[in-house]
Amino acid sequence: MSSKPQSPSKQAPEPKQPESNAELPQDVAERLLRGELELGQFLGLSRDKLYEYATTGHQMLQAGRTQQALKIFQGLVAASPKDSVFHAQLGATLLTLERVDEAFEAYDTALRFNNGNVDAYVGRGEIHLRRGSVPEGLKDLSRAIELDPGLARRSTQRAHGTLLALKRQAEQVKTKGRPAPGAKK
Numbered sequence: 001m002s003s004k005p006q007s008p009s010k011q012a013p014e015p016k017q018p019e020s021n022a023e024l025p026q027d028v029a030e031r032l033l034r035g036e037l038e039l040g041q042f043l044g045l046s047r048d049k050l051y052e053y054a055t056t057g058h059q060m061l062q063a064g065r066t067q068q069a070l071k072i073f074q075g076l077v078a079a080s081p082k083d084s085v086f087h088a089q090l091g092a093t094l095l096t097l098e099r100v101d102e103a104f105e106a107y108d109t110a111l112r113f114n115n116g117n118v119d120a121y122v123g124r125g126e127i128h129l130r131r132g133s134v135p136e137g138l139k140d141l142s143r144a145i146e147l148d149p150g151l152a153r154r155s156t157q158r159a160h161g162t163l164l165a166l167k168r169q170a171e172q173v174k175t176k177g178r179p180a181p182g183a184k185k
Contacts, residue, residue: 040079050080054089061093069093077106084114091123100127118144122155126162138163 040050057072073090080086091106104127110120125140141159148156 038080038082040076047080050076050083050086054086057089057093061089061096066093066096070097082113084110084117084120087113088117088120088123091120095123095127100130103127116147118147118153119155121147122159125159129162134166138166 053072054076057069057076060066060072061069070090070093073086073093076083076086077090087106087110091103091110094100094103094106104124107120107124107127110117111124114120121140121144125137125144128134128137128140141163144156144159145151145163151157151160
């Protein structure tokens with residue numbers, strides 16, 4: 001929600017700036033503008049600190065506090081826009097909110113930054129299946145399992161279960177079209 005700007009006569013006076021020069025060094029500002037420096041780096045947030053925030057966001061998502069998780073993952077993507085994990089977690093949060101197109105884009109972005117992100121393959125694959133793009137969905141889910149053949153991650157366990165269920169359905173469809181064993185044609 002945006003607030004209406006106040007007219008100049010009603011605005012609070014500007015706070016006084018400190019006497020010292022608080023401007024960004026020219027090279028830092030230029031690196032930030034060129035994308036050579038991420039916002040999180042500029043703000044002095046370590047990778048470990050960003051991942052602490054991600055853990056908190058994940059816990060909120062698991063606890064059903066989806067809006068709070070969304071804010072955290074949006075902030076993490078802004079702070080570290082090339083981090084595949086943050087994009088994948090944003091995708092999971094958006095999917096929970098049924099914002100499927102945005103979730104698909106987040107998973108797709110995660111895979112552009114890291115084509116080994118298992119969670120992103122599973123999420124994108126599930127969306128493909130929802131949309132009826134079965135070959136693409138099967139490809140993504142299969143790729144996730146190739147990357148995690150021991151099914152160590154919950155997402156690949158889910159992908160494995162989905163693939164088994166689809167295989168059973170396909171076998172049932174095949175057997176319904178065949179005559180029973182020993183039946184006359």
